[in-house]
Amino acid sequence: xxxxxxxxxxxxxxxxxxxxxxxxxxxxxxxxxxxxxxxxxxxxxxxxxxxxxxxxxxxxxxxxxxxxxxxxxxxxxxxxxxxxxxxxxxxxxxxxxxxxxxxxxxxxxxxxxxxxxxxxxxxxxxxxxxxxxxxxxxxxxxxxxxxxxxxxxxxxxxxxxxxxxxxxxxxxxxxxxxxxxxxxxxxxxxxxxxxxxxxxxxxxxxxxxxxxxxxxxxxxxxxxxxxxxxxxxxxxxxxxxxxxxxxxxxxxxxxxxxxxxxxx
Amino acid sequence: xxxxxxxxxxxxxxxxxxxxxxxxxxxxxxxxxxxxxxxxxxxxxxxxxxxxxxxxxxxxxxxxxxxxxxxxxxxxxxxxxxxxxxxxxxxxxxxxxxxxxxxxxxxxxxxxxxxxxxxxxxxxxxxxxxxxxxxxxxxxxxxxxxxxxxxxxxxxxxxxxxxxxxxxxxxxxxxxxxxxxxxxxxxxxxxxxxxxxxxxxxxxxxxxxxxxxxxxxxxxxxxxxxxxxxxxxxxxxxxxxxxxxxxxxxxxxxxxxxxxxxxxxxxxxxxxxxxxxxxxxxxxxxxxxxxxxxxxxxxxxxxxxxxxxxxxxxxxxxxxxxxxxxxxxxx
Amino acid sequence: xxxxxxxxxxxxxxxxxxxxxxxxxxxxxxxxxxxxxxxxxxxxxxxxxxxxxxxxxxxxxxxxxxxxxxxxxxxxxxxxxxxxxxxxxxxxxxxxxxxxxxxxxxxxxxxxxxxxxxxxxxxxxxxxxxxxxxxxxxxxxxxxxxxxxxxxxxxxxxxxxxxxxxxxxxxxxxxxxxxxxxxxxxxxxxxxxxxxxxxxxxxxxxxxxxxxxxxxxxxxxxxxxxxxxxxxxxxxxxxxxxxxxxxxxxxxxxxxxxxxxxxxxxxxxxxxxxxxxxxxxxxxxxxxxxxxxxx
Numbered sequence: 061x062x063x064x065x066x067x068x069x070x071x072x073x074x075x076x077x078x079x080x081x082x083x084x085x086x087x088x089x090x091x092x093x094x095x096x097x098x099x100x101x102x103x104x105x106x107x108x109x110x111x112x113x114x115x116x117x118x119x120x121x122x123x124x125x126x127x128x129x130x131x132x133x134x135x136x137x138x139x140x141x142x143x144x145x146x147x148x149x150x151x152x153x154x155x156x157x158x159x160x161x162x163x164x165x166x167x168x169x170x171x172x173x174x175x176x177x178x179x180x181x182x183x184x185x186x187x188x189x190x191x192x193x194x195x196x197x198x199x200x201x202x203x204x205x206x207x208x209x210x211x212x213x214x215x216x217x218x219x220x221x222x223x224x225x226x227x228x229x230x231x232x233x234x235x236x237x238x239x240x241x242x243x244x245x246x247x248x249x250x251x252x253x254x255x256x257x258x259x260x261x262x263x264x265x266x267x268x269x270x271x272x273x274x275x276x277x278x279x280x281x282x283x284x285x286x287x288x289x290x291x292x293x294x295x296x297x298x299x300x301x302x303x304x305x306x307x308x309x310x311x312x313x314x315x316x317x318x319x320x321x322x323x324x
Numbered sequence: 325x326x327x328x329x330x331x332x333x334x335x336x337x338x339x340x341x342x343x344x345x346x347x348x349x350x351x352x353x354x355x356x357x358x359x360x361x362x363x364x365x366x367x368x369x370x371x372x373x374x375x376x377x378x379x380x381x382x383x384x385x386x387x388x389x390x391x392x393x394x395x396x397x398x399x400x401x402x403x404x405x406x407x408x409x410x411x412x413x414x415x416x417x418x419x420x421x422x423x424x425x426x427x428x429x430x431x432x433x434x435x436x437x438x439x440x441x442x443x444x445x446x447x448x449x450x451x452x453x454x455x456x457x458x459x460x461x462x463x464x465x466x467x468x469x470x471x472x473x474x475x476x477x478x479x480x481x482x483x484x485x486x487x488x489x490x491x492x493x494x495x496x497x498x499x500x501x502x503x504x505x506x507x508x509x510x511x512x513x514x515x516x517x518x519x520x521x522x523x524x525x526x527x528x529x530x531x532x533x534x535x536x537x538x539x540x541x542x543x544x545x546x547x548x549x550x551x552x553x554x555x556x557x558x559x560x561x562x563x564x565x566x567x568x569x570x571x572x573x574x575x576x577x578x579x580x581x582x583x584x585x586x587x588x589x590x591x592x593x594x595x596x597x598x599x600x601x602x603x604x605x606x607x608x609x610x611x612x613x614x615x616x617x618x619x620x621x622x623x624x625x626x627x628x629x630x631x632x633x634x635x636x637x638x639x640x641x642x643x644x645x646x647x648x649x650x651x652x653x654x655x
Numbered sequence: 656x657x658x659x660x661x662x663x664x665x666x667x668x669x670x671x672x673x674x675x676x677x678x679x680x681x682x683x684x685x686x687x688x689x690x691x692x693x694x695x696x697x698x699x700x701x702x703x704x705x706x707x708x709x710x711x712x713x714x715x716x717x718x719x720x721x722x723x724x725x726x727x728x729x730x731x732x733x734x735x736x737x738x739x740x741x742x743x744x745x746x747x748x749x750x751x752x753x754x755x756x757x758x759x760x761x762x763x764x765x766x767x768x769x770x771x772x773x774x775x776x777x778x779x780x781x782x783x784x785x786x787x788x789x790x791x792x793x794x795x796x797x798x799x800x801x802x803x804x805x806x807x808x809x810x811x812x813x814x815x816x817x818x819x820x821x822x823x824x825x826x827x828x829x830x831x832x833x834x835x836x837x838x839x840x841x842x843x844x845x846x847x848x849x850x851x852x853x854x855x856x857x858x859x860x861x862x863x864x865x866x867x868x869x870x871x872x873x874x875x876x877x878x879x880x881x882x883x884x885x886x887x888x889x890x891x892x893x894x895x896x897x898x899x900x901x902x903x904x905x906x907x908x909x910x911x912x913x914x915x916x917x918x919x920x921x922x923x924x925x926x927x928x929x930x931x932x933x934x935x936x937x938x939x940x941x942x943x944x945x946x947x948x949x950x
Binding site: 453479484 | 675733828858906917
């Protein structure tokens with residue numbers, strides 16, 4: 061058994077923080093622990109990559125941040141967002157998820173039109189002004205760098221566009237709710253290289269306004285677009301630092317082995 | 325990657341590439357977080373509350389329904405024994421069924437024996453056919469053939485039971501009459517009708533059970549040099565046995581509870597069957613033909629409710645057996 | 656006998672048994688359709704049943720069957736939908752859920768005559784509805800609920816999990832996600848389930864003979880006020896359906912052409928059931944394609 065002690069975990073000044081966790085642990089079925097005391101801080105308007113092998117707990121961690129794990133697992137510990145511990149039972153998870161959006165591994169647009177995909181949640185929230193909704197459709201599609209490609213087929217089925225476009229549509233759909241944080245769970249793993257690069261460009265542009273936390277298996281991708289990187293191993297956070305430091309000057313042996321081994 | 329230097333170069337380059345000029349996002353951007361909202365119930369909370377409530381209500385309704393069916397039928401079925409003081413043992417063993425004559429003439433043995441007889445015989449005949457069809461569909465035929473038989477069984481399920489009864493009445497009964505004499509009504513006619521009716525039930529569940537046998541079992545057996553049939557007999561059927569048994573029990577439950585088709589061909593005479601072609605009566609046929617002729621609250625009516633209770637209990641027993649066999653199969 | 660011969664023998668026996676069943680089905684279908692269809696005239700479908708002479712039709716029975724089918728579906732659909740959503744989306748994996756599933760299984764395996772007698776006890780006698788369409792529709796609802804519930808549950812469970820996650824991640828409530836996203840995606844399966852259960856309702860007789868009754872009342876097809884006693888829409892009138900009609904003319908045997916009437920009615924029933932089956936498959940496929948289509 062390797063030594064799982066943390067080698068380095070970066071912290072930030074309080075004013076720069078967007079989100080932070082303290083001793084976050086996740087148990088499945090009350091027995092199987094997938095995450096152990098993860099304490100991480102996320103800086104405003106940055107992209108943080110979560111890396112690690114399959115089963116390292118990085119996805120579990122990500123899905124806990126907007127309480128998507130509530131139904132399947134027990135999440136212990138604290139998640140601080142705007143001065144609130146949002147892992148408390150009294151938190152309104154629906155409101156929380158409107159502020160912390162999420163994009164998944166496989167593109168999952170609704171089997172509805174492109175327009176309807178974006179406005180669905182807004183309509184459900186009671187927004188009915190058609191002009192306002194149209195504006196939001198255009199803005200969020202522009203923000204997701206998809207507008208030019210789909211502006212002529214807004215009323216066509218979302219399933220008719222390519223996988224890469226579907227994924228950017230999912231981003232647009234998440235942005236339309238106006239979240240502060242975007243959680244991305246291996247958003248490019250189902251995409252071809254061209255779509256991936258488009259997606260990455262989109263994310264880079266979004267950094268000026270949003271805080272993003274992204275799980276990825278792809279080391280190049282992490283180095284290409286992230287500012288900070290956290291390395292997970294067997295459910296523990298081993299190292300958390302600027303992306304440059306993690307990749308070129310890892311402090312821990314396990315981190316170094318993993319990065320050497322999977323870069324290439 | 326050769327060494328750290330190379331790695332550094334790649335990463336530096338990648339990070340340099342990050343410095344693309346940020347395209348200005350117009351009005352799009354996060355809305356300021358309303359912290360108050362995070363701790364207060366919202367529209368969604370209420371939606372969830374009502375929606376969930378509706379589904380609980382629906383499921384609750386079904387449960388109340390089942391409980392009240394059991395309660396009502398139980399209450400009326402037990403009246404025979406509680407308020408009319410019929411002896412339970414007498415009820416189960418006496419063949420004297422003439423409830424209008426008083427409490428010593430309430431014996432359901434004829435109906436019980438006949439019900440079990442038609443059920444068992446139908447299952448006995450249907451099972452080999454069902455297994456043969458299921459084997460044919462899963463082990464022998466092409467996909468086309470299997471699809472064809474699938475539609476055949478679905479069609480057989482879909483045919484209403486009165487139609488089966490009518491066919492039994494107009495085809496099977498006259499043939500039996502010709503071959504064996506007598507009226508033609510009786511256990512044999514009912515068995516043949518029920519055979520066709522339970523066949524699709526048993527078949528489709530048997531198909532499921534055979535499909536559930538992992539294919540590596542078959543391959544392993546074939547690799548050992550076993551013939552197709554040896555593989556089927558010693559491996560596939562053996563593994564699938566608990567679930568085939570479940571299928572047969574389901575079929576028997578259907579046969580036991582079938583009312584109209586049986587009532588049309590059984591003869592409806594409360595006589596102990598002395599052979600397969602003598603008219604008799606089952607629990608269901610007696611209920612069907614007599615319920616309208618009795619007055620609520622009288623002994624003849626209560627006696628019929630006792631038959632209904634017996635049917636209900638047997639239905640529960642079949643359910644229990646399915647569970648039991650299912651548990652055995654899991655071990 | 657060696658293994659090879661045994662193998663061959665087994666194959667032959669299996670083929671023979673399969674052949675027999677196919678022949679039986681062909682015989683059944685052939686018999687119903689060949690004897691029934693020639694009598695399925697327009698006159699038969701549009702004239703009243705006769706009580707003691709030959710030449711009667713099944714106009715009222717046909718209407719009653721369809722009316723009961725529609726009423727039953729209207730009553731059972733919301734309940735089955737709610738129960739199915741509960742089982743597919745809300746039920747936790749624990750003993751209570753197991754108990755609930757067992758309860759539904761018990762309901763589905765109850766003999767339909769028992770369900771019918773319960774309906775008789777509760778609606779006809781206790782509530783004083785008498786032999787009536789509403790009593791029949793409620794009894795058929797009981798008979799229909801477990802099957803419809805499990806059909807819908809299967810359809811709902813077939814919707815990919817990531818659709819639910821997409822909805823939840825946007826801050827939608829569970830319920831809104833189910834209603835707005837999961838149910839529309841499950842629609843083809845749900846519709847197939849409804850139509851298949853409709854076939855069963857259409858042919859059911861045992862649950863009806865003591866609830867909807869075994870005789871019809873005078874019906875005036877010009878009167879569509881549901882509260883008028885002679886209106887076809889009146890739910891308080893007794894109503895004999897096609898399936899009950901077959902049973903009655905055969906057991907009472909008063910009309911001289913009972914066999915012809917039954918054969919024609921049987922053919923009608925079987926044709927309707929086949930149409931339902933094919934329709935369910937066709938509609939399900941078409942809707943599915945439409946929903947997932949790249950337009």
